[in-house]
Amino acid sequence: MIWDVIVAQSPALLIAIPLLFAFFCPFIGKISNMVRNIWVAVGMALTSAVALILAWDVYAFGTRIYVFGAQAANYALPLDSGGIPVRIIFTVDPMSALMQIIAAITGLAIILYSISSEQRHSGLSSFYTLYLLMITGILGMVSTGDLFNFFVFLEIVSIASAGLIAYRVDKGLAVEAALKYFVLSTIGALAILFAIGIYYGEYNALNIAMIASRMQFTVLDQIALVLIMAALAMKCGSVPMHFWTPDAYSMAPSSITAMLVVASQASLYGIFRVLFTLYNVTLNTATVGWIVIVLGVLSMVIGVTMAIPQKNVKRLMAYHAISQTGYMLLGVGVGLAVLGNQPLMDSFGYTAMEGGIFHIINHAMYKGLLFLTAGAVFFRIGTYNLNKMGGLGHSMKWTMVFFIIGALAIAGIPPFNGFASKWMIYESVYVFNPILAIIAMVVSILTLASFVKVFHSIFMGPKLPEYEGVKEAPLPMLIGMGILAVIVILFGIFPETVVSTLIVPAAHALTNQGAYIAAVLGGV
Amino acid sequence: MGIFSSLLSGSGAWNPLVWLLAFVVAVIIVYLIWSRGEKSYKKGTEQTTPFISGNKEPSKDAVHVRGGNLYWGYTEALKGYYERIVPLHSGDMNDYVLWYLGTTALILVIVVVLS
Numbered sequence: 306m307i308w309d310v311i312v313a314q315s316p317a318l319l320i321a322i323p324l325l326f327a328f329f330c331p332f333i334g335k336i337s338n339m340v341r342n343i344w345v346a347v348g349m350a351l352t353s354a355v356a357l358i359l360a361w362d363v364y365a366f367g368t369r370i371y372v373f374g375a376q377a378a379n380y381a382l383p384l385d386s387g388g389i390p391v392r393i394i395f396t397v398d399p400m401s402a403l404m405q406i407i408a409a410i411t412g413l414a415i416i417l418y419s420i421s422s423e424q425r426h427s428g429l430s431s432f433y434t435l436y437l438l439m440i441t442g443i444l445g446m447v448s449t450g451d452l453f454n455f456f457v458f459l460e461i462v463s464i465a466s467a468g469l470i471a472y473r474v475d476k477g478l479a480v481e482a483a484l485k486y487f488v489l490s491t492i493g494a495l496a497i498l499f500a501i502g503i504y505y506g507e508y509n510a511l512n513i514a515m516i517a518s519r520m521q522f523t524v525l526d527q528i529a530l531v532l533i534m535a536a537l538a539m540k541c542g543s544v545p546m547h548f549w550t551p552d553a554y555s556m557a558p559s560s561i562t563a564m565l566v567v568a569s570q571a572s573l574y575g576i577f578r579v580l581f582t583l584y585n586v587t588l589n590t591a592t593v594g595w596i597v598i599v600l601g602v603l604s605m606v607i608g609v610t611m612a613i614p615q616k617n618v619k620r621l622m623a624y625h626a627i628s629q630t631g632y633m634l635l636g637v638g639v640g641l642a643v644l645g646n647q648p649l650m651d652s653f654g655y656t657a658m659e660g661g662i663f664h665i666i667n668h669a670m671y672k673g674l675l676f677l678t679a680g681a682v683f684f685r686i687g688t689y690n691l692n693k694m695g696g697l698g699h700s701m702k703w704t705m706v707f708f709i710i711g712a713l714a715i716a717g718i719p720p721f722n723g724f725a726s727k728w729m730i731y732e733s734v735y736v737f738n739p740i741l742a743i744i745a746m747v748v749s750i751l752t753l754a755s756f757v758k759v760f761h762s763i764f765m766g767p768k769l770p771e772y773e774g775v776k777e778a779p780l781p782m783l784i785g786m787g788i789l790a791v792i793v794i795l796f797g798i799f800p801e802t803v804v805s806t807l808i809v810p811a812a813h814a815l816t817n818q819g820a821y822i823a824a825v826l827g828g829v
Numbered sequence: 830m831g832i833f834s835s836l837l838s839g840s841g842a843w844n845p846l847v848w849l850l851a852f853v854v855a856v857i858i859v860y861l862i863w864s865r866g867e868k869s870y871k872k873g874t875e876q877t878t879p880f881i882s883g884n885k886e887p888s889k890d891a892v893h894v895r896g897g898n899l900y901w902g903y904t905e906a907l908k909g910y911y912e913r914i915v916p917l918h919s920g921d922m923n924d925y926v927l928w929y930l931g932t933t934a935l936i937l938v939i940v941v942v943l944s
Binding site for chain 1: 893
């Protein structure tokens, strides 16, 4: 009975639980730090549990819609609404569920890590409040079926993220990074709001399924598409709109940087949702597909080449995050370029998309892990400067092992998860255009070279006198890193199970516009 | 679909368990070759010190190569590329906004003209 209620109300609980825990966090913080830490850990654990339950339900029984304020959760079209879904509707298909799984796992690992990594700082009640708001925003972005609602959740993520990036102040540098992020995010959000206004003026609706069912691809629709696509590409750190990324990623606390990766991926999800669900074959798929591919290739190449000469480990990793986003854009872009051509989709289009989508979850895990290892090193020695590091492998053995796992995964070395998704991208993209696949492989080699440098700089060499007393990272931080490391290994060793269970349904849900529309508009 | 199934791409297959098996076999072969090696090696004696043309070995922390010294040759070879690409990352927010607006405009022209 209780289980049924939880499953039935899970889309609402997904937002309500982190909001509730965020709201009460400052009050609980007045009691004691320990009680507050337990409060946020429980809040995040419950949120993750609900997200996983909802994801399980979606993968087992199909797309879920949840109409807020309706007599029944699936009552999308009230009789007096004129055939328009007027209420806020969450539409959770396997693609949304996959993104929820990413946010749930990463969010939980990071909160465990943060309890130790942030213990020496003040203002933690505000920190955790913003963190839970960020989680709320990310989960809302990937769950909502309403464009204006998407904009609202995007703004929640941007405001919470800006506050968290500026959290450590750091002589004003962190505040400056947050300001850059916030100004760009606000301009991007205004562009998105303008695009939503265009849709509303044209189609008298804000619901994604409703607009998709009426999509004409007029000049106004083309303008709206570009406004949304460019804004979200900027938000996910795509070159040449990536400039805020190294600044913000390097200045935020490491735990927040790991979560910023997930937030960026929620924006990437937004691009894919708009391209495939809102427009699908109504748009010029070859042209827009190639735009996505070019953004992907630029991100891969410029990201990795800018990473290699960096001396700040987090700035280096930030450029790699840009580079890895390029792989996702490349894979899904190839799928988009051949969308509507069923033989080509069957031949390599679906595999390219699956590779790109698989890379999203893999990247969240190994990049999150790498940022957490960088944070663990900073926690002990107080610097991100690679020139000042060395010999830490003697004293931080577990952190070193976790770093090696993350580094091999991002470089696409078998049998870790990064290899499996990159392999799918190489194989399928090669059929589409061999030059693109060769570029992707060269980028992987450069990624390996870059992380060999980082590994050598941080962990190799003799124990340096200034780090004589350095100890291993605290247990909660190791647990946080360990959770992500285990997933990196398991996803790498059993890729077929992950792909067939999680990725294939997500890719097909993304391309099957008709099913998405039917799930909402067919639920009268 | 089984837990030990290969991942298929349409033109190839990938099975990490087979790869792991091959890796274990390779490790065993390496171990066997290593175990047949010179047994008179003594750790902690002058056998383990490097020969630097008769000079005394410097202390370990004095010879540690720091991160900034790595890949000098790579960045030097691509100097022309880096001289152009690094200044673009100016840190100036006005530039960031201009890049975003410029890219948006370019995509808009491509999409509207080609559609």
